[in-house]
Amino acid sequence: MANTPQSKKRARQNEARFAVNKARRSRIRTYLRKVEEAIASGDKSAAEAALREAQPELMRGVTKGVFHKNTAARKMSRLSSRVKAIG
Known part of the structure; x- marks a missing residue:
């Protein structure tokens, strides 16, 4: 567990950042799922x-x-090629 004030603050910041990133990732996945x-x-x-x-x-x-x-570019490329292939 964090002991110093600095490490406690970093732990708090990491938790906040993790929550933001998790929400962002979930939102993006929702859009990809719709496609x-x-x-x-x-x-x-x-x-x-x-x-x-x-x-x-x-x-x-x-x-x-x-x-x-590159991950985003790969996902977009694969999805767009699949959309194009729809008869």
Whole structure:
């Protein structure tokens, strides 16, 4: 357990940051899930709309340090290719 005042403060800051990052990650996953569901339903226009909504959220996660830039780029690339493939 933290003993010094500095380490106690760092523990508090870590908890607060963890909560923020967890909420952000959950929000991004929700947007990605909406895209997945639209792809599964086969509705191309809904999938494209969901993808357009998910993209800025995913990139915001990158700027906030929740996801690595390449991870976000890979997810976007794979999702967009799957959306394009919908007949």
